[in-house]
Amino acid sequence: xxxxxxxxxxxxxxxxxxxxxxxxxxxxxxxxxxxxxxxxxxxxxxxxxxxxxxxxxxxxxxxxxxxxxxxxxxxxxxxxxxxxxxxxxxxxxxxxxxxxxxxxxxxxxxxxxxxxxxxxxxxxxxxxxxxxxxxxxxxxxxxxxxxxxxxxxxxxxxxxxxxxxxxxxxxxxxxxxxxxxxxxxxxxxxxxxxxxxxxxxxxxxxxxxxxxxxxxxxxxxxxxxxxxxxxxxxxxxxxxxxxxxxxxxxxxxxxxxxxxxxxxxxxxxxxxxxxxxxxxxxxxxxxxxxxxxxxxxxxxxxxxxxxxxxxxxxxxxxxxxxxxxxxxxxxxxxxxxxxxxxxxxxxxxxxxxxxxxxxxxxxxxxxxxxxxxxxxxxxxxxxxxxxxxxxxxxxxxxxxxxxxxxxxxxxxxxxxxxxxxxxxxxxxxxxxxxxxxxxxxxxxxxxxxxxxxxxxxxxxxxxxxxxxxxxxxxxxxxxxxxxxxxxxxxxxxxxxxxxxx
Amino acid sequence: xxxxxxxxxxxxxxxxxxxxxxxxxxxxxxxxxxxxxxxxxxxxxxxxxxxxxxxxxxxxxxxxxxxxxxxxxxxxxxxxxxxxxxxxxxxxxxxxxxx
Numbered sequence: 001x002x003x004x005x006x007x008x009x010x011x012x013x014x015x016x017x018x019x020x021x022x023x024x025x026x027x028x029x030x031x032x033x034x035x036x037x038x039x040x041x042x043x044x045x046x047x048x049x050x051x052x053x054x055x056x057x058x059x060x061x062x063x064x065x066x067x068x069x070x071x072x073x074x075x076x077x078x079x080x081x082x083x084x085x086x087x088x089x090x091x092x093x094x095x096x097x098x099x100x101x102x103x104x105x106x107x108x109x110x111x112x113x114x115x116x117x118x119x120x121x122x123x124x125x126x127x128x129x130x131x132x133x134x135x136x137x138x139x140x141x142x143x144x145x146x147x148x149x150x151x152x153x154x155x156x157x158x159x160x161x162x163x164x165x166x167x168x169x170x171x172x173x174x175x176x177x178x179x180x181x182x183x184x185x186x187x188x189x190x191x192x193x194x195x196x197x198x199x200x201x202x203x204x205x206x207x208x209x210x211x212x213x214x215x216x217x218x219x220x221x222x223x224x225x226x227x228x229x230x231x232x233x234x235x236x237x238x239x240x241x242x243x244x245x246x247x248x249x250x251x252x253x254x255x256x257x258x259x260x261x262x263x264x265x266x267x268x269x270x271x272x273x274x275x276x277x278x279x280x281x282x283x284x285x286x287x288x289x290x291x292x293x294x295x296x297x298x299x300x301x302x303x304x305x306x307x308x309x310x311x312x313x314x315x316x317x318x319x320x321x322x323x324x325x326x327x328x329x330x331x332x333x334x335x336x337x338x339x340x341x342x343x344x345x346x347x348x349x350x351x352x353x354x355x356x357x358x359x360x361x362x363x364x365x366x367x368x369x370x371x372x373x374x375x376x377x378x379x380x381x382x383x384x385x386x387x388x389x390x391x392x393x394x395x396x397x398x399x400x401x402x403x404x405x406x407x408x409x410x411x412x413x414x415x416x417x418x419x420x421x422x423x424x425x426x427x428x429x430x431x432x433x434x435x436x437x438x439x440x441x442x443x444x445x446x447x448x449x450x451x452x453x454x455x456x457x458x459x460x461x462x463x464x465x466x467x468x469x470x471x472x473x474x475x476x477x478x479x480x481x482x483x484x485x486x487x488x489x490x491x492x493x494x495x496x497x498x499x500x501x
Numbered sequence: 502x503x504x505x506x507x508x509x510x511x512x513x514x515x516x517x518x519x520x521x522x523x524x525x526x527x528x529x530x531x532x533x534x535x536x537x538x539x540x541x542x543x544x545x546x547x548x549x550x551x552x553x554x555x556x557x558x559x560x561x562x563x564x565x566x567x568x569x570x571x572x573x574x575x576x577x578x579x580x581x582x583x584x585x586x587x588x589x590x591x592x593x594x595x596x597x598x599x600x
Contacts, residue, residue: 091536094536094563097567098566102522106521106522109514223549224550227552231544235544249533284574287570287574290570291567294566428511498504498505498507
């Protein structure tokens with residue numbers, strides 16, 4: 001078999017080309033942010049900063065959507081699981097094959113339509129107006145803030161891990177570099193800068209992963225030697241359940257529900273539809289996205305599996321992706337390919353910083369507390385909160401937990417448990433009421449927290465807590481809505497048309 | 502935009518959502534059913550170094566789902582008359598009302 005030397009030991013010799021590639025990557029990112037910021041001049045600040053004046057096109061929408069979705073968990077945590085658990089992780093990730101269909105097909109067009117019609121800039125905005133409830137808006141904003149800070153911590157950790165392996169940097173220095181870079185361009189350029197840099201980063205991600213996969217397959221001599229090696233270590237690495245019963249049927253089912261639905265409950269993803277302003281843009285973006293996802297996700301998991309063969313001596317599974325790249329890709333190209341996970345991390349951080357910033361400035365300060373905002377004041381507050389949230393996540397990330405992917409799953413499924421039912425009921429069911437939305441929100445979030453506290457990631461019947469939380473959330477939302485008086489007729493007609501009355 | 506147009510748009514997006522959910526459930530049934538059924542074979546049968554269950558249970562539905570997604574997207578693009586809407590809400594209950 002090829003190299004069995006720990007991949008991080010190989011890195012130091014290659015660091016010059018890797019460093020140059022990273023510098024080039026960061027320079028391009030800042031140039032794009034600068035161009036976006038120039039284009040934004042003279043526009044109304046809040047609408048420009050949080051939804052780019054609703055002028056995002058299909059390509060940028062598709063790429064920013066997928067770049068936000070693909071995080072450090074995707075590029076660091078998921079390959080780490082594949083490295084540990086072999087081919088079973090292809091079932092674990094298989095729900096992504098329908099993620100564009102559910103993510104854009106179910107809510108995309110509807111939210112774009114309602115966003116343009118109502119002027120909503122954030123998801124709490126939309127729910128607040130649908131149910132005429134400031135309380136609902138405030139609670140959703142606070143939950144977004146709490147869970148996204150946890151998610152941000154995971155991204156910072158992932159970014160620092162890439163820096164550790166790619167540049168031989170100490171963990172703390174990697175953290176500082178990642179957080180400083182992304183916080184500055186997010187605060188500077190707002191949504192348009194985030195979307196443009198996301199689009200660039202999405203291209204880097206896909207290019208990097210496809211190149212890495214090609215080189216890794218070449219170096220391994222195809223799948224045959226890898227399968228032999230895995231079978232020698234444990235035949236379960238080739239089985240659908242994986243070693244140590246990693247993926248029993250109940251968990252396979254859970255993840256096929258979690259991934260396609262979790263994207264529906266992500267304020268950072270849904271807010272992209274608010275920025276498109278035209279339903280035809282969503283339709284075109286769906287087509288672009290489905291091709292992108294098909295190429296990206298199976299490649300990432302396969303790379304993790306190849307990594308077990310090519311880079312077996314890593315210190316922690318989270319190093320599987322960068323170590324495999326280093327082991328397989330030629331020196332002159334390693335920097336570009338290593339920029340792929342870095343791009344995924346930066347694009348997610350920037351989007352989440354923006355959403356948490358909007359939760360504070362737009363949802364809590366502006367709409368709930370009712371403070372007036374001049375453009376100047378909005379700019380100061382938005383940029384200030386972006387830096388503040390970045391600093392809080394950075395401080396927490398200095399003491400990293402072991403597995404990134406579990407933080408990501410907790411945050412994303414927690415948000416989904418909270419947001420999905422109230423959102424779907426709000427936009428698709430005229431009979432949904434404010435009390436029903438409260439019941440769905442508290443039922444979903446409370447049930448999720450309770451199950452995690454009592455039974456961790458495997459709840460009743462071995463299913464993920466998300467499945468039960470979501471079911472309860474919908475059930476309570478529907479029952480309580482039916483038991484309470486409908487929202488006023490004018491509001492229902494305004495949202496649903498004549499049949500909504 | 503008239504009330505009738507808003508109603509038509511609502512019904513259209515609801516129909517789209519149902520198609521998306523149907524596609525999702527079909528893919529889930531295929532992946533879980535075929536993968537576990539073929540995955541019970543011991544020792545694991547390999548095709549070109551890849552487990553057979555992964556080729557037929559995961560790889561093939563990825564391709565089919567992409568084809569379905571493409572059809573779905575073209576169907577959405579083909580829909581007309583539901584592009585950029587005009588603001589519809591009154592002051593109360595509108596995000597612009599207290600902005």
